[in-house]
Amino acid sequence: MADQFSTFESRLDVRPDDIDMNRHVHNSKYLDYVLAARYDQMERCYKMSMTDFLKRGFSWVVKVAHIEHKRPLGIDDSMIVRTRVAELHPRGVRVEFEIAKTADERISAKGFFEYVMVHADTGRPALIPEDIAAAYSV
Amino acid sequence: MADQFSTFESRLDVRPDDIDMNRHVHNSKYLDYVLAARYDQMERCYKMSMTDFLKRGFSWVVKVAHIEHKRPLGIDDSMIVRTRVAELHPRGVRVEFEIAKTADERISAKGFFEYVMVHADTGRPALIPEDIAAAYSV
Amino acid sequence: MADQFSTFESRLDVRPDDIDMNRHVHNSKYLDYVLAARYDQMERCYKMSMTDFLKRGFSWVVKVAHIEHKRPLGIDDSMIVRTRVAELHPRGVRVEFEIAKTADERISAKGFFEYVMVHADTGRPALIPEDIAAAYSV
Amino acid sequence: MADQFSTFESRLDVRPDDIDMNRHVHNSKYLDYVLAARYDQMERCYKMSMTDFLKRGFSWVVKVAHIEHKRPLGIDDSMIVRTRVAELHPRGVRVEFEIAKTADERISAKGFFEYVMVHADTGRPALIPEDIAAAYSV
Numbered sequence: 001m002a003d004q005f006s007t008f009e010s011r012l013d014v015r016p017d018d019i020d021m022n023r024h025v026h027n028s029k030y031l032d033y034v035l036a037a038r039y040d041q042m043e044r045c046y047k048m049s050m051t052d053f054l055k056r057g058f059s060w061v062v063k064v065a066h067i068e069h070k071r072p073l074g075i076d077d078s079m080i081v082r083t084r085v086a087e088l089h090p091r092g093v094r095v096e097f098e099i100a101k102t103a104d105e106r107i108s109a110k111g112f113f114e115y116v117m118v119h120a121d122t123g124r125p126a127l128i129p130e131d132i133a134a135a136y137s138v
Numbered sequence: 139m140a141d142q143f144s145t146f147e148s149r150l151d152v153r154p155d156d157i158d159m160n161r162h163v164h165n166s167k168y169l170d171y172v173l174a175a176r177y178d179q180m181e182r183c184y185k186m187s188m189t190d191f192l193k194r195g196f197s198w199v200v201k202v203a204h205i206e207h208k209r210p211l212g213i214d215d216s217m218i219v220r221t222r223v224a225e226l227h228p229r230g231v232r233v234e235f236e237i238a239k240t241a242d243e244r245i246s247a248k249g250f251f252e253y254v255m256v257h258a259d260t261g262r263p264a265l266i267p268e269d270i271a272a273a274y275s276v
Numbered sequence: 277m278a279d280q281f282s283t284f285e286s287r288l289d290v291r292p293d294d295i296d297m298n299r300h301v302h303n304s305k306y307l308d309y310v311l312a313a314r315y316d317q318m319e320r321c322y323k324m325s326m327t328d329f330l331k332r333g334f335s336w337v338v339k340v341a342h343i344e345h346k347r348p349l350g351i352d353d354s355m356i357v358r359t360r361v362a363e364l365h366p367r368g369v370r371v372e373f374e375i376a377k378t379a380d381e382r383i384s385a386k387g388f389f390e391y392v393m394v395h396a397d398t399g400r401p402a403l404i405p406e407d408i409a410a411a412y413s414v
Numbered sequence: 415m416a417d418q419f420s421t422f423e424s425r426l427d428v429r430p431d432d433i434d435m436n437r438h439v440h441n442s443k444y445l446d447y448v449l450a451a452r453y454d455q456m457e458r459c460y461k462m463s464m465t466d467f468l469k470r471g472f473s474w475v476v477k478v479a480h481i482e483h484k485r486p487l488g489i490d491d492s493m494i495v496r497t498r499v500a501e502l503h504p505r506g507v508r509v510e511f512e513i514a515k516t517a518d519e520r521i522s523a524k525g526f527f528e529y530v531m532v533h534a535d536t537g538r539p540a541l542i543p544e545d546i547a548a549a550y551s552v
Contacts, residue, residue: 013450015429015446015449015450016158016159016446016449016450016453016464017158017164017166017446017449017450019158019159020154020155020157020158020159021154021157021158021159021161021213022335022337022396022399023159024399026155027307027311027338027341028155028304028305028307028308028311028341029304031303031304031307032304032429032430032431035303035304035429035430035431036427036429036430036431039430039489043490049490050430050489051489051490059298061298061345061348062303062345063344063345064342064343064344064345065303065304065341065342065343066340066341066342066343067340067341067342068339068340069337069338069339069340072337072399075159075453075464075465076457076463076465120298123298123300123348151312153291153308153311153312154308154311154312154315154326155308155311155312160473160475160534160537162537165445165449165476165479166442166443166445166446166449166479167442169441169442169445170291170292170293170442173291173292173293173441173442174289174291174292174293177292177351181352187352188292188351189351189352197436199436199483199486200441200483201482201483202480202481202482202483203441203442203479203480203481204478204479204480204481205478205479205480206477206478207475207476207477207478210475210537213315213326213327214319214325214327258436261436261438261486292434292435293434293440293442295434295435296430296431296433296434296435297430297433297434297435297437297489299435302431304431351435
C-alpha cells in the first residue's frame, strides 16, 4: 500500500456463522470484515466514530466495492485488516484494504471501497466538512 | 395450531448465503424466515405493513424466541412459513409458527415469538392501540 | 449488457434481515442476491444446478467481485437480478450482473463476478469440462 | 447459573453488519454470538475444537434454541458470553447461556440450546463417546 495517508490495522476473528457450504468464509463476509475494521479505526485511529458521524447528521454510503480473493479464511482463522485512505475528494473517499491471515501473514483478499458522505436523514450527498477531511488526512 | 386467530402462510426460497458448513440452512436463519413471513403477512393479511407501523411511530421488538428444529432445509428447498397470533396482550403478542418444506409438506421447524410493541424513537414499551389490536384479531 | 451470451433474470424479494442501520439493504447483501440469482439460473436456465456441480466434484469460487451501487433497495422492495456470461475461459467465467428495482425498473446496482472452477474436495483449480462450457455458451 | 458444570466466558465485539433497521443488534445474531462463544470455548476450555470434532466424523446440531432478550446491544458494544453445560445426555447436551454487556455487566439476553451429536457425513444421531462426555464434565 502507498503512503500519503496512514495505514491502520484491526484484528478480527472469523465467526462460525460466516462459514458457507464450501467450509470457508462466505465471499460477501469479507466486505463486512472491512466495514468492521473501518468502524474500529474511525473511532480508535481517526478519533471520529460512526456514532459521532451520525450525531452530526452524516453517514457514509458505499458507491463501489471491489475485492480480489487470494486465499480463503477458515473457521479457526483470525485476520489482520489493513485499510488506508487512498484518495480524499470533496464528497467522498477511496479506501484501499487488504486482509491477511494472522497465522502466516499471507494475503487473503484485497481491494477498495469508494464511499460518499451523505446527510443521514435524507441520504443525499454531502460535502465533507473541513475538520472531517483534516481528521482523515493522517 | 389452534384456531381462535387465523393462520397465514408465506412462501420463501432458501438463499445460498443461508447455508452453513453443515450444508444445511444455518440455525439462526430460520428465525429470519419467520420474520420475513411476518412482514409479508402484516402487509398482505393484516393490511398494516411494518412501514405503516414505523410511520405511526411504533415498532415490534422480540422479547422471546423459541424454536425446535425437526428436519433441516437444504440449498434446493423452498418452504411454507405459517404463523398465527396465539395470544394478544395489551403490550404484546405471542406468535406461533411452523416452517414446512414445500416439496413434502413435512415440518422443518416450529416455535413461537413473543413481541412487544415499542415507540420507535425511544424503544420504550407502548400500549397497542385499539385499531391495531382489532387488525390482529382476525 | 452485450449479447454474445444470453442474459437471464431472477426475481427476488428483500428480506427484513438484509436491512442495516441506514434502513436500506446492507451493501454486502447485494452480492448474495446475485449469488442467489446465479443458483436459480444455473438450475433453471443452464440446466446444471449447483447440486449437479457438487455431485460431479466441482464447485465455483469467487476470485473477483465488483459492484457499483446506484440506488438503494428498501424493506418493501423486490428486484430483478439479470446476469450474463461475459467471458468464458478454460478455467473460469466472468459474469456481469445488474439489479433493478421491480417497481420502476431503475438500476439499483451493477457489476461483475469472476469465478474459477475448482475441485470441490481440494479447492484446487479445475479445467472446465467441455459439456459445461457448452451449457454456458447459450 | 447453577454449578455442577463450569461456566466459561468469551468476549466478543458487535460487528456493524449485525445491526438492523432498529439500530440494535438483529435478534437472530445473538444466537450466532452464542455459537461463536461455544466454538471458542470448545477449543480453549474443553480442549476439543469443532475441527477436532469434524475430524472424528462428528458434528453438533441444534435441536432447540430459546432466547429471552433483556436489553439490546448497539453498534459500539462489546459483550461477555457465558455458557455452561446444564445437562449431559447419552446423545446430546443442554447448554445455558447469558450475554452481558461489557460496559456495565448488565444482562442483554439469556437462554439455552439443546444440541444433539450427529455423524457428520450422514447427519444421523450419534452416541456421545465417553472421552467426549468426560471432556464436557468439567
